[in-house]
Amino acid sequence: MNVKPQPIPRHHHPLQETPASSHIVEIKTEIRDEQAVRAACTRLQLTAPEHKTVRLFNATAKGLCVQLPGWQYPVVANLQAGQLQYDNYNGHWGEQSRLNQFLQAYAVEKARIEARKSAHQEAVYICDSCGEEIVVPVDISAGAHQDYVEDCPVCCHPMTLHVEIGDDGEAHVEGEHE
């Protein structure tokens, strides 16, 4: 299965309009986080990605290179542009499912990294004494249900705050008059 298709001589195939060099695929992704790329490679037991310039058949690409299993050429991520370049020749040089699996692993690892970063969140409640919108910091690690008393920073009325952390990691706060 690793037979490399040769470029088709154009004079033999006048209907072949696409030159063989143009099958590099560029896709727009949100792949911008090197740490998450590395974690995705670890998760899929791939070799660690490397920053380099590589040949993709008869063109070159530069970026963070990920070698997918069974792929003839690496997938090249341009982290600044959030762009992936690869040449799997419509699946002949590498299974598309391997790339999809990598993109999925990246998304999971990226979400994990973000979740760790946002251990401290902010939530908003409306003070029912003065009607102001109040932003409070929430420590997610303190538990999914938190109750505490805090004075409204606008009208100084003590409020009991009920904090609920949803399954999505979002904090919701309700304020109640003491």
Ligand SMILES: [Zn+2]
């Ligand atoms: Zn208030």
